[in-house]
């Protein structure tokens with residue numbers, strides 16, 4: 201059975217910056233509240249010409265370049281996203297066209313856990329021998345679905361994309377993945393209108409039902425429970441313990457969530473990666489963006505053990521244990 205390993209990493213952030221001061225002018229909030237309650241200082245947001253597919257395509261090109269591959273070399277493209285360009289066609293199809301690939305392309309939707317789910321699909325394809333060069337993209341333009349009159353959510357989210365190339369290899373890279381879903385929590389974090397249950401009508405648009413709604417404290421409690429659980433399960437399945445972990449690369453939703461997880465796992469602070477201050481919660485893009493920051497900072501070394509761990513609406517969660525087999529970024 202071939203192993204699957206990461207051979208390329210790339211990311212893209214839109215140029216437009218939205219600071220906490222900008223948000224102070226839009227809703228009843230303050231820079232101080234946002235920083236102390238979330239750790240976020242600024243985030244990037246798409247402009248009129250951009251969308252999830254354009255962000256994803258930019259990250260995809262960067263990851264392909266890093267892997268030394270062309271789009272035509274790909275056997276499969278898997279896109280994790282929760283803010284697709286359209287209901288259909290898939291954002292995978294749009295990214296495929298933008299980068300000039302010819303392989304099958306598909307979207308995987310598990311809200312902010314989408315990237316980990318997409319990585320699982322890609323890993324299975326490589327390990328089964330059905331594909332040997334797979335591009336995995338995590339991309340979201342969730343600010344398109346954020347209600348900029350709702351201070352409880354609009355301060356949290358930003359846009360962006362990250363991507364990895366996964367290739368068949370002789371030595372193990374992706375060691376194991378733990379995934380989970382609890383649909384009984386599906387009401388906690390939603391975008392209600394726009395699908396087949398609640399098609400967009402003028403009435404629903406007036407009620408602002410096309411926007412994201414969240415019970416923040418419910419999600420917080422869920423996150424600080426499930427991140428340690430899924431991390432420890434995935435590590436145990438890979439015959440590893442928390443002491444073996446060089447980098448915990450968590451979904452960036454709230455610095456207080458990261459701090460609580462750090463305490464609960466008993467992992468040193470300098471092994472828990474955070475870039476939330478500059479990007480906010482970028483949903484499916486969050487984990488590959490974090491990975492790209494670590495990589496381009498020269499923080500990853502061959503043999504390092506990484507935990508890519510996420511949680512999100514659904515409710516969903518997942519952790520991937522990755523043994524880094526690449527060198528540092530050039």
Ligand code: UT7
Nearest residue numbers: 228229230233237312351352355416417419420453454512
């Ligand atoms: O990708 C996964 C998605 N989401 C998450 O992971 C989010 C998880 N949850 C959280 O990060 C936190 O629950 C929030 C950041 C969303 C909220 O923080 P909190 O400490 O749980 O605040 P809270 O909801 O308990 O609200 C405390 C107070 C409330 O005022 P009162 O009722 O005490 O007077 C809110 O109305 O803070 C108020 N508040 C704000 N004040 C200023 C809520 N949002 C804001 C705001 N600015 N932006």
